[in-house]
Amino acid sequence: MEITSPRFKDNAAHALADPQLQKALGNVRAGFIDKRQKAVDGLPEFDLLRDRAREIKDHALANLDLYLEAYEAKVKATGGHVHWAETAEDARNIVLDICRRAGARAVTKGKSMITEEIGLNDFLSANGIKPVETDLGEYIIQLRGEHPSHIIAPAVHLNKEQVEADFRRVHDHLAPSRDLEEPEALLGEARRVLRPAYFDADVGITGANFLVAETGSSVIVTNEGNGDLTQILPKVHVVVASIEKIVPTLSDVAQILRVLARSATGQEMSVYTTLSTGPRRPGDPDGPEEYHVVLLDNGRSSMLGTEFQDMLRCIRCGACMNHCPVYHAIGGHAYGWVYPGPMGAVLTPSLIGVDKGGHLPNASTFCGRCESVCPMRIPLPKMMRSWREREFERGLNPAPQRYGLGLWAFFAKRPRLYRLAASIGIPVLSAFSFGKGAFGSLPLAGGWTKHRDMPAPESRTFMQQWRERDAVSKQAAA
Amino acid sequence: MSARDAILNRVRNALKPGASEAERRRLVDERLTAAPNGVIPARGQLPEQERVALFCTMAQKIAATIERVGKADDVPKAVTQYLRAKNLPASVRMGADGRLAAMPWAKQRSLTVKSGPSDGDDEVGVSHALGGVAETGTVVMESGPANPTTINFLPEHHIVVVDAKDVAGDLEAVLERVRRAYGKGEMPRTLNLISGPSRSGDIEQKIILGAHGPRALHLIVVG
Numbered sequence: 168m169e170i171t172s173p174r175f176k177d178n179a180a181h182a183l184a185d186p187q188l189q190k191a192l193g194n195v196r197a198g199f200i201d202k203r204q205k206a207v208d209g210l211p212e213f214d215l216l217r218d219r220a221r222e223i224k225d226h227a228l229a230n231l232d233l234y235l236e237a238y239e240a241k242v243k244a245t246g247g248h249v250h251w252a253e254t255a256e257d258a259r260n261i262v263l264d265i266c267r268r269a270g271a272r273a274v275t276k277g278k279s280m281i282t283e284e285i286g287l288n289d290f291l292s293a294n295g296i297k298p299v300e301t302d303l304g305e306y307i308i309q310l311r312g313e314h315p316s317h318i319i320a321p322a323v324h325l326n327k328e329q330v331e332a333d334f335r336r337v338h339d340h341l342a343p344s345r346d347l348e349e350p351e352a353l354l355g356e357a358r359r360v361l362r363p364a365y366f367d368a369d370v371g372i373t374g375a376n377f378l379v380a381e382t383g384s385s386v387i388v389t390n391e392g393n394g395d396l397t398q399i400l401p402k403v404h405v406v407v408a409s410i411e412k413i414v415p416t417l418s419d420v421a422q423i424l425r426v427l428a429r430s431a432t433g434q435e436m437s438v439y440t441t442l443s444t445g446p447r448r449p450g451d452p453d454g455p456e457e458y459h460v461v462l463l464d465n466g467r468s469s470m471l472g473t474e475f476q477d478m479l480r481c482i483r484c485g486a487c488m489n490h491c492p493v494y495h496a497i498g499g500h501a502y503g504w505v506y507p508g509p510m511g512a513v514l515t516p517s518l519i520g521v522d523k524g525g526h527l528p529n530a531s532t533f534c535g536r537c538e539s540v541c542p543m544r545i546p547l548p549k550m551m552r553s554w555r556e557r558e559f560e561r562g563l564n565p566a567p568q569r570y571g572l573g574l575w576a577f578f579a580k581r582p583r584l585y586r587l588a589a590s591i592g593i594p595v596l597s598a599f600s601f602g603k604g605a606f607g608s609l610p611l612a613g614g615w616t617k618h619r620d621m622p623a624p625e626s627r628t629f630m631q632q633w634r635e636r637d638a639v640s641k642q643a644a645a
Numbered sequence: 646m647s648a649r650d651a652i653l654n655r656v657r658n659a660l661k662p663g664a665s666e667a668e669r670r671r672l673v674d675e676r677l678t679a680a681p682n683g684v685i686p687a688r689g690q691l692p693e694q695e696r697v698a699l700f701c702t703m704a705q706k707i708a709a710t711i712e713r714v715g716k717a718d719d720v721p722k723a724v725t726q727y728l729r730a731k732n733l734p735a736s737v738r739m740g741a742d743g744r745l746a747a748m749p750w751a752k753q754r755s756l757t758v759k760s761g762p763s764d765g766d767d768e769v770g771v772s773h774a775l776g777g778v779a780e781t782g783t784v785v786m787e788s789g790p791a792n793p794t795t796i797n798f799l800p801e802h803h804i805v806v807v808d809a810k811d812v813a814g815d816l817e818a819v820l821e822r823v824r825r826a827y828g829k830g831e832m833p834r835t836l837n838l839i840s841g842p843s844r845s846g847d848i849e850q851k852i853i854l855g856a857h858g859p860r861a862l863h864l865i866v867v868g
């Protein structure tokens with residue numbers, strides 16, 4: 168996909184001016200925050216489990232080489248194949264090769280961010296193989312030629328009227344008079360249209376939430392059941408997963424599952440958690456005849472041992488973006504690549520380079536909400552600051568700092584953003600926490616971090632602050 | 646150098662020098678062997694009767710329906726009644742599970758039992774669970790020659806028979822049973838943890854039941 172992260176500010180301006188998007192984004196706040204809180208409140212051990220989940224991943228990362236070897240040995244022992252891919256391109260070629268050997272013309276896909284990351288769909292299409300996304304949200308955006316705007320709710324940027332229009336446009340063999348007003352009807356139609364696709368596919372491609380070293384299993388966690396139909400019906404199942412998905416044991420999976428669904432959708436468990444181990448066995452009436460795992464590095468190993476290693480604990484639950492005032496205001500596409508929100512702001516520069524993704528860490532109000540809800544206790548704000556400091560230290564270009572300030576001012580002067588932040592209970596939006604007189608020193612990077620924890624003087628009104636901010640943004644842009 | 650070696654070398658070189666390789670190996674082996682459990686929530690740690698009651702409550706909370714019967718022989722009748730109540734054709738798809746096969750299906754005269762994996766045209770599938778998890782109302786299904794995985798996903802209605810004595814307090818306890826049944830480190834080809842009927846929230850975050858998997862999950866708890 169085209170990377171538009173360097174144009175983040177323009178993307179954001181467009182997003183703020185897009186009424187359809189703004190309407191749809193209301194569903195993020197309504198759909199996720201209260202549900203998560205209720206689920207968390209219902210489990211007294213939640214914070215202990217977060218500690219445990221962090222410990223599990225830290226231990227796995229500290230011994231990643233050994234666990235990868237143990238996992239690989241297990242997959243092979245159960246009759247599966249393991250392929251190692253250093254880059255996105257390597258992974259694409261490996262998958263294509265498997266598809267070709269299977270004589271595949273069509274493949275079904277379970278929802279997977281990793282195949283978005285490697286741009287698999289475009290590549291397969293260009294090579295004459297038709298990828299069919301089967302998750303409802305992914306299916307919708309595939310029809311629209313778009314990319315996911317959220318890591319667990321790919322079509323969250325759309326309203327039902329838009330989906331209806333797309334279904335009428337693409338499913339033109341169905342009666343134009345049919346009623347598609349309600350989401351129920353849309354889901355029913357997608358179910359009927361996609362059912363034959365599972366049977367027609369020669370290869371099913373899924374991601375993995377976990378890879379288990381103890382057993383050589385891949386684990387997917389879903390609600391719709393499409394991932395399971397994708398991995399059991401075709402004769403070949405390909406799992407594409409990055410190397411940090413490894414966890415040591417089944418017990419560790421059980422621990423992390425307890426924080427995953429609660430953080431993601433506020434469910435206690437997602438509907439389907441499936442552990443797949445090797446291909447179909449003698450006597451089995453169903454299941455794939457071949458089972459392949461593509462283990463992808465694509466930049467992960469260079470995050471190990473750096474201040475960004477903690478990011479590799481991420482389980483892709485989406486809680487950080489669900490609670491992010493910047494994400495609420497602009498949605499996911501503005502971030503310009505695969506991973507949006509706070510996790511994307513940290514991960515994107517690591518994976519595609521600071522030259523392309525370096526602006527994203529500035530897309531933050533530093534309210535700290537993301538870290539407070541992250542089930543894996545990833546210090547997201549600290550890592551965003553690290554990126555900014557790195558950028559400054561490298562002295563590549565004095566502009567990024569000014570650009571960063573411009574971005575900050577851009578967000579700070581949007582009262583809608585402020586209201587969003589306030590409405591989800593952030594005590595002090597850090598954009599408003601600069602004391603009087605601090606602005607003069609802001610263009611210096613040291614000043615940036617030094618001043619950002621200073622609480623806003625309570626006597627000044629919102630409008631006073633806004634006017635000052637306006638002046639500053641002009642100064643910064645000058 | 647192969648991609649495998651290149652990746653593993655990069656990982657090894659990046660890891661902070663701390664414990665020696667031998668020491669790390671010992672730790673990793675230990676963890677893989679012991680598979681320590683961690684934090685087990687108190688919620689499911691109950692005596693059997695209350696545990697089964699919690700299982701039923703939690704399953705209903707996530708939109709599964711529940712019926713409790715006294716003994717395995719009562720299951721076919723309960724299935725027939727479910728079909729009638731839902732106005733479904735008197736036909737079910739079923740694997741060759743020994744526990745199901747031992748039930749008196751022939752007594753349900755009007756009922757057709759089709760065996761083997763689902764071909765996608767079945768309205769109703771019947772499976773037997775390996776166990777249940779009280780903490781979350783989850784049923785655990787293993788694949789095997791007698792237990793087709795397709796029955797868990799393709800039919801519109803999925804009826805799952807669970808033995809009350811197989812309902813554990815927590816997921817870890819069921820996974821431990823899998824380890825005992827298959828051997829440590831071994832797994833059935835597919836292990837499905839199923840918590841309620843399939844659903845999607847992908848359109849405007851409104852949760853709708855019946856996405857690509859079954860629209861209804863009906864649990865028959867025996868004992």
Ligand code: SF4
Binds near residue numbers: 483
């Ligand atoms: S960074 Fe944390 S909150 Fe965000 S997706 Fe990853 S695990 Fe979830």
